[in-house]
Amino acid sequence: MIEYQLCSERCPVDSASHLISYPQSALPASLGAPETLLQSMRADEGRVADAAYGCEPFSHLTLLPATLWQHRQAAKLTDAWRALLAQNAAASLIIDCGLLTRQANALALFHLLFSLDYQLVDLGLKTVSDDNKPARVSRLIFYCQTQQQAHFSALLRQAYATAKGMNIARRLADMPSDYCTPAFIADEVETLIAGYPDLSCEVLDETQIKQQGLGLLQAVGKGGNNPPRLVVIRYAGKAPLPFAAYVGKGVTFDTGGHWLKSGDGMYTMKYDMCGAANVLGLLVAAAELQLTQPVVGVLALAENMIGPAAMRPGDVAVSYAGHSVEINNTDAEGRLVLADGIAWASRMIVNGQPARYVIDLATLTGAVVKALGYDLSGLMTQDESLRHALTQAGQRCGDEVWSLPLDERFAGQIASNIADYCNTPTNSAAISTSAAWFLSRFCPDDMPWAHLDISGTALWREKGYSVASGRPVPLLIQHLLEDMEK
Template sequence: MINYQLVIEIPELDLNSHVISHAASHLLQLPFNSDLLQALQAKAHSQTADCLYGCAPAGRITLLPEKLWHDAQTNTLTAALRSLLRSPTSSRLIVDCTLFDDSNRAVMCHLLHFLFNQDYQLSDLGFKREATVPTPRIQQLVFFCLPEQLATLQTCVPQAAAAAMGMMAARRLSDVPSDRCTPAFFASEVASQIAQYPSLSCEVLDEQQIAQQGLGLLQAVGKGAVNPPRLVVIRYQGSDDGPFSAYVGKGITFDTGGLWLKSGDGMYTMKYDMCGAANVFGLMLAVAELKLPVRLVGVLALAENMVGPAAMRPGDVVTSYSGLTVEINNTDAEGRLVLADAIAYGSKLSNGGQQPEYVVDLATLTGAVVKALGYDLSGLMTENELLRSTLTKAGLRSGDPVWSLPLDARFSKQVESNIADLCNTPTNNAAISTSAAYFLSRFCPADIPWAHLDISGSALWRENGHSVASGRPIPLLVQHLLERLEN
């Protein structure tokens, strides 16, 4: 993790320091070249002003327009920094936080998560062997603030660092190619990485145990693959009593669509169909790092959706863990199948005799949510108004927003089957995202509040034709837990 410090006095600079600020900053009282500084300040009123030469006592100065520091909707601040930091020239960043207050807290949180996430790069996976020119890695973040901001930053910065640590663990696992990241590999990585936290433990069910325990939908999806399915249960015990809640993640480590085969283009990013499970795993690490006094359980449903002699077929009827029967009328709607069993399984888990106060599932579930909301918003579907309200507010405060889509009994006809209790896709191809959510709602007991986050748009960061894992919505969920503790 990148080291950090908070300072209220102008820090000492050297040629390895990169100052990130704005035109009216107190930081500019340093003895910079006056002509250079005036030119940068004039430019920074309307656009990014960046200089790598003649910046002594610093090595680099970047001044960003003030409007970027207040833009909570389009994240133009981090967008401007992303290109600059793609090839950093300094290992020490001096970040000006003096413009932040309650009105733009989301911008601050988004910036903090972004900066701490610079500790992980795709090249860290070690697959690129060609020689490249080495660039400095960011090793220290210095946050300069006003005295009246210090208390807020002393709370927010460690929280963002912990959330980013979980995000990077999730991103790293999600970015691993699917020939390596099989369900068994995923499960072993979880067990290995949580071992350093006494508050975390896990249990892994293999394919025989999945069948024995009646997880019929997870078994149906995974049985067509050479690499068999796994169910991973992670427990976090941050206290002996108090809130207990469950998080469920879709972990399709590769999705061909099964016999309902995807096109080649549609299959290319399907190693990321396990981001929901990876992000639940990352959330558990972040909470353990923060040592929150809560009790959580994470249920990860891991499988490959492949074509093979034993693959599930359209028209198959399968009995779920909850006892409901499901007609599989589309094998490419497999995510809701594994989630349904995992939601039912998670809702039955207890801690000290207490059932979960709520269940939240995360899934790259439908392309339809991207058509509805784009790439910046996660779709939120729930019939519980308290969960809707608290998750929405946490999203706004964390800079990791969600947007609600409708969910109620009007969508029940979308999952009706003539032969089984439910079918897994609507035959009329309408309301795809909400129909999937309504299907999932049938597997959580009515007395346990449940919410579904469709992260098909937000789970990836897309740039220049390439996609990588984003680690969202871990910031949202960490913020939600923190606010529940405050209240």
């Protein structure tokens, strides 16, 4: 990970440093920036002022408007930083934290900066000459007032661990699906957690999945050459408390099955396992932070392919929870693997206790993108306490959710004549909430449960291509921390 330092007094500055501050800050002058340059850059405080010449002792000096630093939507600040860093790269960034008075803005920015440690080229799949290798940030220096040091030190520790989990998730999600199969992910989990004494895992292969009665996960995975896996990761925690459970959709590639997607719709389907990747990242971040609460992650992994053994429209499969499901759409496979994962998590006992709550996360429906766009994750739950806590956590860390309705009015959307449920509504209405209502049937009514549809937020979409974002790991870490305080 990138080296970082928090300063309240002068730190050494070299010619490889890029200082990012704001117009009225005293920091640039105190670090030696020419006053004449600063006066010219302050001339129009409402715009980004950028200087690459005559700004010694820095290689670069940027002043971002105060309105960006303090905007009530953290994405405004991070978007500005992302555009800035795409144009200008320096080995060392000096960040003036004077206007980071909103915790959401501070955490969102810190997550972005620590996430610079991973880039697509790190996958090793593209030949890049030494002359064309992108410049990398290797050092971050954060400046704050002495009285702010304890506050920013805690936020940086949280963001550093969170970003480490995000980067693990992003790397896994960005990997092509011919590499990143269910078995590959299971192996990666075992390798990654080896360095964390508080993390352990168990893996169910296709034979054990069938023996254990995970009929929905089996139905989705049986059509592919790469068989399904169920991976359960445990973080022991520091106290024998009820554990927090997270279930991730891990469809490593989704053709749609016999409900075949178009070519354009299939292109990004290697990212249909972002939910599972982010659950892995979350568990690593929890171990990095040495959280008190035990945490369990369930990764439901399968390919949704076409073949002689692939599930067909009209098939009926029996879930781990014992419910029969009519598969009336083979391209609604994510809720099938999640349903078995949710049932598995809800039946687990750790420290003699069931889960405190179950939260699933998935790139589940395109409908949630049409409803909420790319900045907000969809939240669906019937537990008002969990709804409120996740909403507040998202606002405090800049990884926000928006709640959609969920109650028995959606029950008719998953009614089947031949089975207990069908996996999609036949009227194409309320797609996202109908999927959530389906998932809710696989968690006991007395156990708090929430569904996060991250179809819009799991990716960054820039310059005509998509890369994994690592969301909603920041939201879930923030929620865990706040939940422990209670």
